[in-house]
Amino acid sequence: MASISSDRGDELDYVRFLEQRIRELEAEISLLKRELRYYQTELEKVLQPPLIEAILLELLPDGRAIVKSSTGPNLVVHILDRIDKSKLMPGAYVALNQRGSTIVEVLPQREDPYVRAMEVIERPKVKYTDVGGLKNQIGELREVIELPLKYPELFREMGIEPPKGILLYGPPGCGKTLLAKAVAGESSATFIRLVASELAQKFIGEGARLVREVFALARRKAPAIVLIDEIDAIAAKRLDVGTSGEREIHRTLTQLLAELDGFDPLDNVKVIATTNRVDILDPAILRPGRFDRLIEIPLPDENGRYEIFKIHTRRMKLEKDVDLNKLAKLTRGATGADIKAICTEAGLHAIRSGRKVVTWRDFEYALAKVLKSRLRPYVNQTGYEWYAYSKKSRGIDPAM
Ligand code: ATP
Numbered sequence: 001m002a003s004i005s006s007d008r009g010d011e012l013d014y015v016r017f018l019e020q021r022i023r024e025l026e027a028e029i030s031l032l033k034r035e036l037r038y039y040q041t042e043l044e045k046v047l048q049p050p051l052i053e054a055i056l057l058e059l060l061p062d063g064r065a066i067v068k069s070s071t072g073p074n075l076v077v078h079i080l081d082r083i084d085k086s087k088l089m090p091g092a093y094v095a096l097n098q099r100g101s102t103i104v105e106v107l108p109q110r111e112d113p114y115v116r117a118m119e120v121i122e123r124p125k126v127k128y129t130d131v132g133g134l135k136n137q138i139g140e141l142r143e144v145i146e147l148p149l150k151y152p153e154l155f156r157e158m159g160i161e162p163p164k165g166i167l168l169y170g171p172p173g174c175g176k177t178l179l180a181k182a183v184a185g186e187s188s189a190t191f192i193r194l195v196a197s198e199l200a201q202k203f204i205g206e207g208a209r210l211v212r213e214v215f216a217l218a219r220r221k222a223p224a225i226v227l228i229d230e231i232d233a234i235a236a237k238r239l240d241v242g243t244s245g246e247r248e249i250h251r252t253l254t255q256l257l258a259e260l261d262g263f264d265p266l267d268n269v270k271v272i273a274t275t276n277r278v279d280i281l282d283p284a285i286l287r288p289g290r291f292d293r294l295i296e297i298p299l300p301d302e303n304g305r306y307e308i309f310k311i312h313t314r315r316m317k318l319e320k321d322v323d324l325n326k327l328a329k330l331t332r333g334a335t336g337a338d339i340k341a342i343c344t345e346a347g348l349h350a351i352r353s354g355r356k357v358v359t360w361r362d363f364e365y366a367l368a369k370v371l372k373s374r375l376r377p378y379v380n381q382t383g384y385e386w387y388a389y390s391k392k393s394r395g396i397d398p399a400m
Helices: 002-047 135-150 152-158 176-186 206-220 244-262 302-312 324-330 336-352 360-378 384-393
Strands: 052-059 065-069 074-079 093-096 102-106 118-121 165-169 190-195 224-229 269-275 291-296
Touching: 052 074, 052 206, 065 093, 118 206, 135 152, 135 165, 135 176, 135 269, 135 291, 165 176, 176 190, 176 224, 176 269, 190 206, 206 224, 206 244, 206 269, 302 324, 302 336, 324 360, 336 360
Parallel strands: 074 102, 165 269, 165 291, 190 224, 224 269
Antiparallel strands: 052 065, 052 093, 065 074, 093 102, 118 190
């Protein structure tokens, strides 16, 4: 009897042991399955042909695109239907299938010198009415850019040649880029912006190649305005061209001058360059037929500042106590960009206070915030009015 019950006990133990073993094996199987799936996907990746990286240059009206492949040539390629077309901007990174015939993926944007150095806007929405002050400068640009772009035959009949290149110079933030965009907008031209300081950091041959490509693009997209920002980065007077970096910058400049020399003044491509340092430019670029029209974009005067305030408060609801004339008086020495910042700060202050209407107190806060940081070094020549005002309002003698 005793031996029967001990046999049963052994059997039960054995069954429990087997059940436990089954559970362990099942866990092991699921682990191995997971491992198998991992190796399968890894194997798929290994077996997949590589994709070719390219940069999108232009979308064609027939739904195809021109890309610059990383292997060298420009290609006309198809675009897979499932691709989100809104992401296909000029300068976007894309992946081509292995035959290089189709865009199969839009790659994440990343900081690439090629992309950073160039911006293309088909027809900028900016108008002359978005530019405050600068009436004479607008008049001059209309004459030398807008008119020849729109009516080249007028110039042909008169036998006169408009300038090919215009140089806008003056302190930063006073509207050089804005003005160039407005001319493009009003002339219904494509706006292509090149940042020269980015070109100056290129690998050997890249800067010059980019200049060549930008002008080729401008011709295809004509009428077009090419804006070369911070041209002093590639066109400063050279003492010597000793290092390879300097030689490279020189090569980029030479390419730019060759492009300028190569086109006709009545071609529908115009070039505008901007600089904060006209005094350090290489005279070669200022020769007739190159950037031979210089236009100064100075700090805005009181009337200019009033107009800039008007532009940037256009869409704001202002309390009656907000006096734009007074703001213009208090901001002597401020740039257009400063004024824009003041308006934004005032608006933000109103929002933070739970209001939709912007008051004079919001502007006082904004003036203090923006002008304090920007004008302190020049307080005696420029921001004096505001400092006197802010001291007076705090009961301090401004002369102190
Ligand atoms: P930088 O030399 O730094 O490139 P910039 O002279 O090209 O400066 P912008 O980039 O045109 O200056 O100006 C910066 C911003 O400041 C503009 O986008 C615009 O909002 C505002 N701004 C500057 N000047 C004016 C102006 N005259 N009228 C209206 N807004 C202006």
